[in-house]
Amino acid sequence: MARRKKIYEGKAKILYEGPEPGTIVQYFKDDATAFNAQKKATIEGKGVLNNRLSEFFMTGLNNIGVPTHFIRRLNMREQLCRSCEIIPLEIIVRNFAAGSLSKRLGVEEGAQLPRPIVEYCYKDDALGDPLVSEEHIAAFGWASQQDMDDIVHLALRVNDFLSGVMMAVGIKLVDFKIEIGRVYEGDFQRLVVADEISPDSCRLWDIETGAHLDKDVFRRDLGSLTDAYTEVARRLGVIPQTTGVSKPTLIN
Ligand code: UDP
Numbered sequence: 713m714a715r716r717k718k719i720y721e722g723k724a725k726i727l728y729e730g731p732e733p734g735t736i737v738q739y740f741k742d743d744a745t746a747f748n749a750q751k752k753a754t755i756e757g758k759g760v761l762n763n764r765l766s767e768f769f770m771t772g773l774n775n776i777g778v779p780t781h782f783i784r785r786l787n788m789r790e791q792l793c794r795s796c797e798i799i800p801l802e803i804i805v806r807n808f809a810a811g812s813l814s815k816r817l818g819v820e821e822g823a824q825l826p827r828p829i830v831e832y833c834y835k836d837d838a839l840g841d842p843l844v845s846e847e848h849i850a851a852f853g854w855a856s857q858q859d860m861d862d863i864v865h866l867a868l869r870v871n872d873f874l875s876g877v878m879m880a881v882g883i884k885l886v887d888f889k890i891e892i893g894r895v896y897e898g899d900f901q902r903l904v905v906a907d908e909i910s911p912d913s914c915r916l917w918d919i920e921t922g923a924h925l926d927k928d929v930f931r932r933d934l935g936s937l938t939d940a941y942t943e944v945a946r947r948l949g950v951i952p953q954t955t956g957v958s959k960p961t962l963i964n
């Protein structure tokens with residue numbers, strides 16, 4: 713690979729300048745962090761799996777008319793994306809109670825919510841990504857009212873798509889986080905789903921057993937993260953099924 717110019721290095725990915733103006737390359741690392749990077753590990757193969765899984769979800773969204781920054785996967789760990797200006801919000805959509813919502817509101821983990829709930833966190837590691845309301849977003853000018861309408865619309869479409877895709881393979885989509893970027897086209901701007909969609913940023917529970925198939929495996933020390941992500945990828949047909957070792961045939 714020719715040396716690319718690094719734009720930014722985050723916890724799980726590195727962004728490089730893309731080959732053409734208006735493009736970037738996302739490189740998926742094997743690093744895992746949790747609890748605002750207080751817990752860290754390198755998990756061999758995670759980056760490769762997330763690159764493939766994010767490609768799968770973003771391609772599906774593009775195909776149903778939900779715009780994303782994803783252009784194409786380049787290799788095992790890299791994908792080409794449109795460069796965009798990230799809105800400094802984490803958009804969280806929840807279908808079942810879990811994690812911080814359960815803690816905050818005392819709702820039992822796994823309880824079905826009366827309807828999907830959209831939450832916003834201000835992206836700031838030093839502050840621990842605090843929960844904010846639309847009032848904060850408008851007052852501090854992080855997004856306009858029109859942006860917010862578009863963001864909710866995009867987030868709910870992503871939720872319906874992901875919920876259906878996961879349900880078809882026996883997995884419950886408990887919640888997920890997305891990031892939204894602005895893409896400029898002449899004088900116009902439009903919003904696209906950016907960053908990544910992978911088990912790092914979703915809660916995925918096996919419908920039959922309730923087993924966690926997401927980053928909670930790492931957060932809560934529940935076993936092998938690679939095995940969990942591989943299981944998601946296998947069910948979605950993103951990586952070929954292993955059909956056992958085929959024996960060599962003797963040719964006379
Ligand atoms: N999430 C994420 N990045 C963050 C915070 C949350 O991807 O910085 C995802 C998380 O994986 C889960 C959803 O957003 O799928 C809701 O997370 P929650 O607010 O419950 O936070 P947590 O319990 O993980 O602290």
